[in-house]
Amino acid sequence: MTNPSVPHTLDRLAATIAARKGADPESSWTAKLLAKGPEKCAEKFGEEAIEAIIEAVKGDRAKLASEAADVLYHLLVMLAARDVPLADVLAELDRRDGTSGIVEKAARG
Ligand SMILES: N=c1c2ncn([C@@H]3O[C@H](COP(=O)(O)OP(=O)(O)OP(=O)(O)O)[C@@H](O)[C@H]3O)c2ncn1[C@@H]1O[C@H](COP(=O)(O)O)[C@@H](O)[C@H]1O
Numbered sequence: 001m002t003n004p005s006v007p008h009t010l011d012r013l014a015a016t017i018a019a020r021k022g023a024d025p026e027s028s029w030t031a032k033l034l035a036k037g038p039e040k041c042a043e044k045f046g047e048e049a050i051e052a053i054i055e056a057v058k059g060d061r062a063k064l065a066s067e068a069a070d071v072l073y074h075l076l077v078m079l080a081a082r083d084v085p086l087a088d089v090l091a092e093l094d095r096r097d098g099t100s101g102i103v104e105k106a107a108r109g
Pocket residue numbers: 013016020027028029030031069070073
């Protein structure tokens with residue numbers, strides 16, 4: 001089932017994160033993280049991904065949904081830290097739409 005609010009939610013969050021660049025790290029978690037640099041943002045993304053993996057293995061769906069939200073947020077922060085627009089990621093997903101992963105893998109040779 002498609003969720004028409006997904007692009008809106010991610011777009012809004014990406015815009016909020018972009019607006020935090022250079023903001024006061026005392027009043028914004030995003031600004032605090034971005035001020036620490038792309039490496040720290042990447043590290044934090046990895047930690048959040050591991051927390052989501054743990055919940056996926058355990059099978060607690062509510063906790064997995066919560067951890068997945070952390071993953072998406074920290075993914076957007078990591079992208080912002082390297083000036084990669086969300087639109088670029090979505091365009092790449094659109095480009096892949098309709099190409100089976102199995103076919104794509106076989107074409108790599
Ligand atoms: N979606 C999020 C979001 N998800 C998680 N987090 C924060 O990410 C942090 C990570 O929590 P952790 O417990 O894993 O990290 P930690 O507290 O450092 O703990 P350890 O590293 O010690 O384990 C927490 O402070 C969470 O509040 C988020 N902070 C902000 N947002 C969004 O970003 C917007 C802007 O937030 P600010 O930049 O803080 O204004 C908010 O309105 C939200 O929409």
